[in-house]
Amino acid sequence: MKLIDKIRTSTEEGKPFYSFEYFPPKTVPGLENLYDRIERMSKLSPIFLDITWGAGGSTADLSLEIASNMQNLIGLETQMHLTCTKMSRANLIDVLA
Numbered sequence: 001m002k003l004i005d006k007i008r009t010s011t012e013e014g015k016p017f018y019s020f021e022y023f024p025p026k027t028v029p030g031l032e033n034l035y036d037r038i039e040r041m042s043k044l045s046p047i048f049l050d051i052t053w054g055a056g057g058s059t060a061d062l063s064l065e066i067a068s069n070m071q072n073l074i075g076l077e078t079q080m081h082l083t084c085t086k087m088s089r090a091n092l093i094d095v096l097a
Contacts, residue, residue: 003077006047021050021081024059024066031062038070048077053095060095 010017020041025031038049049070053063063080071078084092 001077003048003079006077010047017047019046019048019050021052022066023052024062031066034066035069038074042074042076046076048079049074050079050081052081053083 007017020038022034022038025034042049051063051067051070053060067078067080070076082095087095
């Protein structure tokens with residue numbers, strides 16, 4: 001189901017909805033902590049999770065890995081928040097492709 005449909009359904013039913021946004025950590029212990037938090041917070045049934053793509057693509061590979069794990073291992077709808085700061089037009093086009 002598309003996110004807009006989940007939002008629309010919740011709105012029509014008068015149910016509140018929310019999501020959680022996470023930032024990629026810079027250390028291995030930080031990554032372990034993040035996965036622990038995501039697992040615990042996912043029990044609150046957000047309609048989706050969001051992982052921020054680092055400015056200029058600084059955490060691109062890690063962001064993709066985390067997004068994949070949130071979607072495929074934890075089983076929650078996940079989107080990536082693309083931060084275009086310090087990103088050239090050519091790099092942005094590559095990322096979107």
